[in-house]
Amino acid sequence: MFLKYFLFIIIFYTTTLKACEKPTMPSQDDWNNWLQEVRKEALDIGISDKSVSLYLSDVKPQKKIILRDRCQPESTITLKEYLYYRVDKSRIVAGKNMLKEYDSLLLEISNFFGIQPRFIIAVLGMESFYGRNQGKIDTITAVTTLAFDRRRSDFYRKQLFAALRILDDGLVPSGQLIGSWGGAVGMTQMIPTTFIESAYDWDGGGIDIWNSFADAFASTANYLTSIDKNPWSIDSTWGREVLPPKNIKSFYSSLEQENPKGCGAVKRRSIPKTLPEWSELGFKTINNTDLPKRADLEARLVAPDGIDGRMFLVYPNYKNILYYNNLILFLIVQGTVVVDTHLIETWPCSVSLQQILVKLVLLDKVVRF
Numbered sequence: 001m002f003l004k005y006f007l008f009i010i011i012f013y014t015t016t017l018k019a020c021e022k023p024t025m026p027s028q029d030d031w032n033n034w035l036q037e038v039r040k041e042a043l044d045i046g047i048s049d050k051s052v053s054l055y056l057s058d059v060k061p062q063k064k065i066i067l068r069d070r071c072q073p074e075s076t077i078t079l080k081e082y083l084y085y086r087v088d089k090s091r092i093v094a095g096k097n098m099l100k101e102y103d104s105l106l107l108e109i110s111n112f113f114g115i116q117p118r119f120i121i122a123v124l125g126m127e128s129f130y131g132r133n134q135g136k137i138d139t140i141t142a143v144t145t146l147a148f149d150r151r152r153s154d155f156y157r158k159q160l161f162a163a164l165r166i167l168d169d170g171l172v173p174s175g176q177l178i179g180s181w182g183g184a185v186g187m188t189q190m191i192p193t194t195f196i197e198s199a200y201d202w203d204g205g206g207i208d209i210w211n212s213f214a215d216a217f218a219s220t221a222n223y224l225t226s227i228d229k230n231p232w233s234i235d236s237t238w239g240r241e242v243l244p245p246k247n248i249k250s251f252y253s254s255l256e257q258e259n260p261k262g263c264g265a266v267k268r269r270s271i272p273k274t275l276p277e278w279s280e281l282g283f284k285t286i287n288n289t290d291l292p293k294r295a296d297l298e299a300r301l302v303a304p305d306g307i308d309g310r311m312f313l314v315y316p317n318y319k320n321i322l323y324y325n326n327l328i329l330f331l332i333v334q335g336t337v338v339v340d341t342h343l344i345e346t347w348p349c350s351v352s353l354q355q356i357l358v359k360l361v362l363l364d365k366v367v368r369f
Contacts, residue, residue, distance in 0.1 A: 025061060026148065031060075031061060031148070038056065038160070042056070042161060042164055045161060047161070048168050051164060052164070054174075055140050055167060059140060060141070061144070064181075065142055065145045065181045069182070094129070095121050098130055099117060103117075106120065109202065109217050109221050110234075112218075112221075113222060113232075114225055114234045115224055119224065119238075120220045120221055123188065123224075123321075123324060127187065127188060127189040128186070128187045131210075131216065134178075134179060134180075134186060134189070134210060137178060137179060139163050139178060140164070140177065147159070147160045158193060159191055159192045159193060160192075162192035163177065165196060171199070171206075172207065176208075176210060186210045188219050190219065195209075198222045199219045200215060200219045200221075200222045202214040202217070207219075223324065227319070227320045230320055233317055238317050239312050239314035239318050240286070240312065240313055241286040241311070242285060242286065242311050243283065243285070244283060248307065249307060251281070252307050268304070269300040269314065270302070271300070272299065273298065273299065274294075274295050274297065274298055274299075275291045275293065275295070276291075276293060276294075278291055278313060298315070298316070299313035299314060299315055300313070302314050
C-alpha cells in the first residue's frame with residue numbers, strides 16, 4: 001500500500017503538475033496589519049481575548065500551504081489509474097472489515113440517524129482511509145494562511161473564525177485541532193464550519209473525530225441526514241448504473257434541465273422522472289433486467305462521459321453526498337466502495353473530471369505534508 005502511494009506521488013508530480021504560480025509572501029508589516037484586523041473582528045464576534053491572544057499572536061503564514069492551494073494539474077490521469085491508487089482492494093477489504101467489526105455500533109447510529117451503515121464507512125474510506133490519513137497540519141495555521149491569501153480569502157476567513165470558536169468553546173483541545181493543508185480535520189475531514197454544525201459526541205467523552213470511531217461515524221451520519229430541504233431516505237440507495245435504450249440519441253437532449261442552478265455536478269443531472277417512467281423510455285439495470293417498479297422514487301440521469309459513456313440513475317440521496325463532496329466521480333466511488341467492486345474497477349473518466357479529481361481528491365487527500 002505505502003509503495004503504491006509513494007510511486008503514485010512521484011508519477012503524479014512529475015507528469016501532471018504545471019509550474020505553479022509562486023506565491024509572494026507578505027511583508028511582516030502587511031501580515032501584522034492584516035492579522036490585527038482579524039483579531040479585532042474575532043473579538044467583535046465574541047471570541048475571547050484569551051483565545052485571540054493565544055492562537056493569533058505567533059501564527060505565521062506558510063508558503064507551502066499557499067503553494068499547495070495554487071498548484072493545478074496540467075495533464076490528465078485516467079480514472080482507472082486514479083482508482084488503482086485510491087480505491088484498491090486493500091481499501092475495499094478494510095471497509096468491509098470495518099462494517100463487520102463495528103456492526104453493533106453502526107447499527108445503533110444507523111437507527112438513530114436513519115442512514116445505512118455502508119455510506120458512513122464509504123465516506124471515511126474515501127476521506128481518510130478510515131482514519132489513517134488525517135493530515136498533521138495545525139488547523140489555525142492552515143486556515144489563517146489561506147484566509148490571508150487572495151484566492152479564497154472570504155471562505156477561509158469564515159473557517160478561521162469557526163476554528164477559533166471551536167477552541168474558544170473548548171470543543172477540542174488546542175493540540176488536537178490538526179488536519180489537512182486545506183483545514184479539513186479528523187477521520188471525516190470536516191472543515192471547521194461543518195464541524196460546528198455536524199460534529200457529534202456519540203460516546204459521551206467529548207467530540208473526538210480524530211480518535212473515536214463512534215464520534216466519526218455519528219458525525220458523518222449527522223451531516224448526511226441533516227441537509228436542508230433534502231432528507232435522507234433510508235429505504236433507497238444513492239443510485240444505480242443503467243443500460244440506456246438504443247434510441248437514446250433521439251431524445252437525450254430533451255432530458256436536460258432548463259436553466260439549472262448549483263454546482264456542476266448538480267447541473268449535469270437530468271430532469272427527474274420516476275423509475276417506471278425511466279423504464280418506459282427503455283432504460284434497464286446494468287444486468288439488463290427491469291428497473292424497480294417504485295413509482296414513489298424519482299431518479300435523474302447522470303452521464304459523466306456524455307451520451308457515449310456509462311450512465312447512472314441517481315436518487316435523492318445522491319444530492320446529500322454531493323454536499324459532502326461535489327465531485328460526480330467521487331460520489332460514484334463513495335457509493336460503491338464497499339458495495340460494488342466491479343464498478344470501481346471499470347469506471348471511465350472524462351478529461352474535465354480528471355482534472356477536478358486530481359486537484360480536489362489527489363492533492364487534498366493523498367499527497368499530504
